[in-house]
Amino acid sequence: MTTRIDTRFAALKSEGRAALVTFVMAGDPDHATALEIIKALPKAGADLIEIGMPFTDPMADGPAIQAAGLRALAGGETLHSTIDIVRAFRVNDTETPIILMGYFNPIYIYGVETFLKDAKEAGVDGLIVVDCPPEEDDELCKPALKAGLNFIRLATPTTDEKRLPKVLSNTSGFVYYVSITGITGSATPDFSKVATAVARIKAHTQLPVAVGFGVKTASDASAIAKGADGVVVGSALVEAVRKSLDADGKATSKTIGAVTALVSEIAAGVRAVKK
Amino acid sequence: MTIQQTLNSFRTGPDETGHFGNFGGRFVAETLMPLILDLEKAYTEAKADPAFHAELTSFHTHYVGRPSPLYFAERLTEHVGGAKIYLKRDELNHTGAHKINNVLGQILLARRMGKTRIIAETGAGQHGVATATACARFGLKCVVYMGAVDVERQKPNVFRMRMLGAEIVPVVSGSKTLKDAMNEALRDWVSNVEDTFYCIGTSAGPHPYPMMVRDFQSIIGKEAREQMLEREGRLPDSLVACIGGGSNAIGLFHPFLDDASVAIYGVEAAGHGVASGAHAASLNGGRPGVLHGNRTYLLMDADGQIAEAHSISAGLDYPGIGPEHAWLHDTGRVTYLSTTDSEALEAFQLLSKLEGIIPALEPAHAIARAVEIAASKPKDHLMIVNLCGRGDKDIFSVAEHLGGME
Ligand SMILES: Cc1ncc(COP(=O)(O)O)c(C=O)c1O
Numbered sequence: 001m002t003t004r005i006d007t008r009f010a011a012l013k014s015e016g017r018a019a020l021v022t023f024v025m026a027g028d029p030d031h032a033t034a035l036e037i038i039k040a041l042p043k044a045g046a047d048l049i050e051i052g053m054p055f056t057d058p059m060a061d062g063p064a065i066q067a068a069g070l071r072a073l074a075g076g077e078t079l080h081s082t083i084d085i086v087r088a089f090r091v092n093d094t095e096t097p098i099i100l101m102g103y104f105n106p107i108y109i110y111g112v113e114t115f116l117k118d119a120k121e122a123g124v125d126g127l128i129v130v131d132c133p134p135e136e137d138d139e140l141c142k143p144a145l146k147a148g149l150n151f152i153r154l155a156t157p158t159t160d161e162k163r164l165p166k167v168l169s170n171t172s173g174f175v176y177y178v179s180i181t182g183i184t185g186s187a188t189p190d191f192s193k194v195a196t197a198v199a200r201i202k203a204h205t206q207l208p209v210a211v212g213f214g215v216k217t218a219s220d221a222s223a224i225a226k227g228a229d230g231v232v233v234g235s236a237l238v239e240a241v242r243k244s245l246d247a248d249g250k251a252t253s254k255t256i257g258a259v260t261a262l263v264s265e266i267a268a269g270v271r272a273v274k275k
Numbered sequence: 276m277t278i279q280q281t282l283n284s285f286r287t288g289p290d291e292t293g294h295f296g297n298f299g300g301r302f303v304a305e306t307l308m309p310l311i312l313d314l315e316k317a318y319t320e321a322k323a324d325p326a327f328h329a330e331l332t333s334f335h336t337h338y339v340g341r342p343s344p345l346y347f348a349e350r351l352t353e354h355v356g357g358a359k360i361y362l363k364r365d366e367l368n369h370t371g372a373h374k375i376n377n378v379l380g381q382i383l384l385a386r387r388m389g390k391t392r393i394i395a396e397t398g399a400g401q402h403g404v405a406t407a408t409a410c411a412r413f414g415l416k417c418v419v420y421m422g423a424v425d426v427e428r429q430k431p432n433v434f435r436m437r438m439l440g441a442e443i444v445p446v447v448s449g450s451k452t453l454k455d456a457m458n459e460a461l462r463d464w465v466s467n468v469e470d471t472f473y474c475i476g477t478s479a480g481p482h483p484y485p486m487m488v489r490d491f492q493s494i495i496g497k498e499a500r501e502q503m504l505e506r507e508g509r510l511p512d513s514l515v516a517c518i519g520g521g522s523n524a525i526g527l528f529h530p531f532l533d534d535a536s537v538a539i540y541g542v543e544a545a546g547h548g549v550a551s552g553a554h555a556a557s558l559n560g561g562r563p564g565v566l567h568g569n570r571t572y573l574l575m576d577a578d579g580q581i582a583e584a585h586s587i588s589a590g591l592d593y594p595g596i597g598p599e600h601a602w603l604h605d606t607g608r609v610t611y612l613s614t615t616d617s618e619a620l621e622a623f624q625l626l627s628k629l630e631g632i633i634p635a636l637e638p639a640h641a642i643a644r645a646v647e648i649a650a651s652k653p654k655d656h657l658m659i660v661n662l663c664g665r666g667d668k669d670i671f672s673v674a675e676h677l678g679g680m681e
Contacts, residue, residue, distance in 0.1 A: 055580065056580045056581045057454065057458050059465075060306070104302060106580065110578075133304070134308075135292065156304075156305050158306050158307075181465065183462045
């Protein structure tokens with residue numbers, strides 16, 4: 001099975017540069033604005049798009065993404081409406097890979113089989129579900145692979161040599177290396193260690209390795225792009241959304257532009273690194 | 276749903292992947308996965324080491340004051356006019372609740388693992404106080420996460436924790452109560468993997484916590500069993516305990532699960548009533564889902580978003596329940612009832628006036644149902660109620676509810 005994710009990473013490899021993977025939260029600050037932001041991402045320089053599925057209790061996320069999820073939930077975003085966003089995006093873009101990222105409970109309550117079917121039909125390419133480690137692969141990972149979706153796993157600094165093969169076993173699309181032991185948005189990684197870690201993972205897999213957690217600027221992105229196949233940026237974009245809102249937390253005329261401007265800036269950082 | 280007849284034993288769980296039937300498991304972020312595997316290994320080794328048990332027993336005897344008495348509540352029994360009611364007096368433990376049983380086990384384990392920094396979540400503050408106490412005793416750094424709402428309603432315990440040298444972090448995310456404190460503790464653990472041990476306060480969380488906490492709390496049921504055999508020459512006919520995450524309850528229940536003659540009742544917090552939607556009764560008013568590392572019954576909306584629980588008792592104010600209880604519920608071995616805020620307040624006063632024992636609001640929930648069940652039983656029916664905590668921490672908030680102390 002070849003997905004849009006595989007195709008995109010292969011194309012960028014022959015172009016000789018790393019991918020920019022952008023994360024935004026579905027429904028943040030409201031459903032319609034989130035859709036417009038997501039539609040604008042590819043032109044701003046995003047190569048792959050991660051869409052957060054909001055959850056009340058995001059255990060691995062820092063304050064920025066927690067708050068984004070709560071804004072989305074307050075606006076009435078649901079997993080159904082998140083899948084609608086993907087469907088609407090696909091009307092004009094059939095190439096940019098889309099990955100849904102979040103936690104298991106909303107999917108479990110939606111019904112795993114129905115969710116996979118609906119997501120696939122809407123044009124989703126992969127899933128990142130933070131609280132489904134390899135030990136729980138029967139729950140979602142294996143059914144997702146069967147449904148033709150990539151299941152992208154997180155590897156972390158605590159994933160040692162012995163555990164890596166287990167983490168990589170049912171992973172597809174790419175490997176998401178979380179560059180810090182910590183929650184999203186918390187710390188800037190030590191870039192010198194990132195390259196070594198990526199090399200360590202690459203010794204075990206042919207899959208592209210994208211690195212995230214802590215990327216805020218174009219120069220962070222360049223530093224990571226040197227050693228990795230992809231750079232993930234999330235909290236910084238979500239913060240750009242928040243800062244653009246009015247006093248009542250509503251979108252303003254600046255909201256979409258605030259996100260795309262930052263994406264363009266970071267994309268330039270990624271593209272400056274030739275391989 | 277009852278498959279009770281087909282099971283040989285209710286005491287063999289969890290399986291090697293941490294499941295009680297379909298419940299439990301290890302739904303955690305990859306960063307934590309190696310840590311809980313490590314913990315499981317360390318716990319398995321400690322469990323097999325007589326020196327670990329000897330150390331724990333010594334602290335139980337000389338520091339906690341175990342065994343806790345099994346007390347015949349004569350005036351309460353007379354008042355009810357039915358079953359003979361015994362109270363398992365875990366409120367007499369050092370720090371005032373059953374929480375210390377579990378904490379000592381985990382802290383001794385943390386020491387074996389070479390961890391120097393302990394984190395905990397707390398609702399009523401009893402688990403936080405117990406953790407701060409053990410950390411003071413062993414010279415370990417202690418950080419306690421507590422919902423900002425609970426910091427407000429359990430002030431005496433916040434002060435106690437500070438006296439004991441713990442750092443209290445008020446949690447302002449989400450509903451600002453126990454579930455959010457647990458989220459925040461998990462975030463801390465993800466960020467401090469090297470030196471930190473997460474001391475979970477109830478029989479919930481990812482495997483091996485539900486099993487480990489149950490094992491440490493089972494001292495309650497083991498003692499109660501022996502004490503009842505000694506006093507009455509036979510097993511009790513029924514057991515009653517309140518349920519937040521379910522640790523005091525599973526501690527009392529577990530040693531009796533295979534004694535078919537013993538009827539077992541868990542009591543959830545019904546808040547303003549299960550029908551009102553403002554409650555903490557996950558079994559009676561929730562459905563299965565995945566949160567905090569395990570599959571269990573949870574309070575949530577139609578989209579799988581976790582709902583805020585409500586209870587007058589901060590220690591029961593949690594939208595989930597330990598996975599073993601979810602399984603015992605589905606198998607029908609344990610009957611789960613619920614008690615409202617106002618019923619708990621009445622029971623709180625009843626026990627204070629009749630027995631001279633001010634219970635915590637948590638076990639007051641158990642007392643309320645126990646009194647009702649006992650009334651329908653013959654005089655030779657033997658009942659044990661887990662009096663898992665004392666009410667000192669609650670007197671101010673109860674006074675507020677009752678409209679003053681006059
Ligand atoms: C006295 C007391 N009882 C019961 C509980 C509820 O916890 P569990 O259900 O784990 O026993 C608490 C929690 O704080 C408590 O302090």
